[in-house]
Amino acid sequence: MKRIFRIFSVIFFAGSVNLHAQKTISKKPNIILIMTDDQGYGDFGFTGNPYVKTPNIDNLAARSVRLTNFHNSPVCAPTRASLLTGRYAQRTGVHDTYNNGAIMATEEITIAEILGQNGYKTGIVGKWHLGDNYPFRPSEQGFQYSLVHGGGGIGQPGDLIENFTRPDSSYFNTVLSENNKHVFPKGYCTDIFTDAALDFVKENKSAPFFLYVSYNAPHDPLQLPKKYEDLYKDLKFDSDLDKDPKKSWSKMLEKDKENARKVYGMATNIDDNVGRILAEIKKQNLEENTIVIFLTDNGNQQLRFNTGFRGLKGSVYEGGTHVPFLISGKGFIPENKDLNGLTAHVDLLPTLLEAVNIPFPKTIKGDGKSVFKQILGKQEAPQRTFYNTWNRGWPEPYRNAAIYQGNYKLVASEATQDDINTFGLFNLKMDPFEENNLVKSDIDLALKLKNILDSTFKDISASPHLSPRRIEVGTIHENPGILTRQDLGGTGVRNWTGDNALGIWTVRVLEDGFYDFKAINIKPIPKGTRSLIRLGQIQRSKFVNDESKTVSFTNIFLKKGDYDIESWFETVAAINSPYYLEVLKQK
Structure with a gap:
């Protein structure tokens, strides 16, 4: 690596x-x-x-x-x-x-x-x-x-x-x-x-x-x-x-x-x-x-x-x-x-x-x-440019981003691309608490900084590492491995502490072989619940016959390659997600 x-x-x-x-x-x-x-x-x-x-x-x-x-x-x-x-x-x-x-x-x-x-x-x-x-x-x-x-x-x-x-x-x-x-x-x-x-x-x-x-x-x-x-x-x-x-x-x-x-x-x-x-x-x-x-x-x-x-x-x-x-x-x-x-x-x-x-x-x-x-x-400290950003999910150019140059800072907080007046421009040396927006009084500087913000975002967005990471399962370094909601991806994980968080784990299988999976809940799964696991085009399911906190799927043959894993518990009333998924490669 x-x-x-x-x-x-x-x-x-x-x-x-x-x-x-x-x-x-x-x-x-x-x-x-x-x-x-x-x-x-x-x-x-x-x-x-x-x-x-x-x-x-x-x-x-x-x-x-x-x-x-x-x-x-x-x-x-x-x-x-x-x-x-x-x-x-x-x-x-x-x-x-x-x-x-x-x-x-x-x-x-x-x-x-x-x-x-x-x-x-x-x-x-x-x-x-x-x-x-x-x-x-x-x-x-x-x-x-x-x-x-x-x-x-x-x-x-x-x-x-x-x-x-x-x-x-x-x-x-x-x-x-x-x-x-x-x-x-x-x-x-x-x-x-x-x-x-x-x-x-x-x-x-x-x-x-x-x-x-x-x-x-x-x-x-x-x-x-x-x-x-x-x-x-x-x-x-x-x-x-x-x-x-x-x-x-x-x-x-x-x-x-x-x-x-x-x-x-x-x-x-x-x-x-x-x-x-x-x-x-x-x-x-x-x-x-x-x-x-x-x-x-x-x-x-x-x-x-x-x-x-x-x-x-x-x-x-x-x-x-x-x-x-x-x-x-x-x-x-x-x-x-x-x-x-x-x-x-x-x-x-x-x-x-x-x-x-x-x-x-x-x-x-x-x-x-x-x-x-x-x-x-x-x-002496030279003039320099610094880019900062974060928003939930994937990066966006104008949702929560800022560009610094010298004493000035341009803020894009839910800004509109074609309306510079929706941005904030601040002189941090004179206004460290960002109380006075200077966009209207210095629109040329604001546009200049927006161009730098745009070019930086474009450059960073081209990073090959920005695609979802794939956890390698079944290796000698970690077998079994535990997948958690930390790395569960998708729009259904916003309520990641609740039962109904749904999403995908992206993994990589390095060797052909038989794999066992265990869906783990934090409270008993109601009797009669249908538990499922899907690995790309492979799907398995079983009904829960007792109020256990885990459901196991064994002897699933996987070929070497990349897989998107989904697992869920299905009843007439709801679809819920396990909190953890254990992956074990059989020896």
Whole structure:
């Protein structure tokens, strides 16, 4: 799957690495990349939140270079794809958070693969969200160690069934996948991921390592240990700031306030765990040889303080994409400095490669630029263009897209192709909260940016990876395999948590043979239900004679090739879908 990468050879530098004139370090620097999930720009003390307690991250911010104009995608899977590859997410095959749109093409080359080829130990703990089946798992994308949950969130229907069937407690004693094997740790998920991160640091302290700490919190469901919930249980949100009618959070309902209290508790737990990681780096005498990066994946999902940015998670307005980004390295990266130039997730891979003096692979068509010289203060931020988009389903040019150039940003939010007045044009330097639409006063600039948006969309839409990914079934790497609703495709999966979600799994059979299938429900299937499975032109059915939660179809001969799989339960009253489908190739 990685032949393009295999023929790419990197001549790594020998001896010492001089990252900055202030400091020469004796070996390849370690990299720790910490990212949280659905934590907005305003969910930290250092960004002005008057309530949330994040002292460890605040202290980290004080000794970091802060990229104050940094942007991710509006939702999580696209952000993760761009962060790891340096490419717009649609090029990698990732265009949604489920609906067969959150599987990254295995041909993509990740930062973990490049670093691993250059002597690094690589690990991920937490959220992956770029494919749960072979050949799309972290282990196939460069991570030598992985401890991850399934799908896009713990307890979602793309996660392991043991978590999905515990909707009120899935963040505790979470069943996880460690190097593709199920494990059953005890405790709170963020603490568990941090425990694994600390073990990884200790085990690899003598070798350069790349550790991706990808916390799933504070993504919903908003579950947290009681001691953290108690920290904010009496928070009233009744200050003058909370009541300012010019701010969106003044419209918080009681449910929003309840959610905010829980998010702040989860944020403080995250902060404590970040503190644990930073303390371990210091304990292992790695501070002067470790790059630490902290960011969040997109804006806040629920309404609360966000400094004033417009929009929430899912929106290409600043509230959905403008996130904090901190980068530090004791002695070789400047401290307590703001970098105000436009930067984005696609810049991370080239920036890190320059930081550790690894040439950027010529086989990668990257969309980002290294900003490492800017971080060091050796280069001014040049004017650059950045494209951002997301909508449910397949990409559309004007539904939820934006193009940045310099200080200006053109927004297409349900815009009409032939009417430029349906677009939004904003000068972010003068109007960071996107309150004043300049389209009518500067229509020529708006049209110019629309042309760039159009050409970028056309280029990205031609990506060969944008077609649905095919999960390889019956391989020695994963047999049996479990297909989940995370990767079920089609218009019928909008209600993906409900019984009546219907769709197609796209798979690839690599060898002729007999295959067994098991349709798995989360509650008993009524007696007399007709259960069906369809694999292209092959269809099998049987009636359920007892109230089991599973129905098996055995000894189905499949020839090598591509198949679209459908499975459903049929009664006079309804057609429902299984939540999981197990696929086993007979030996």
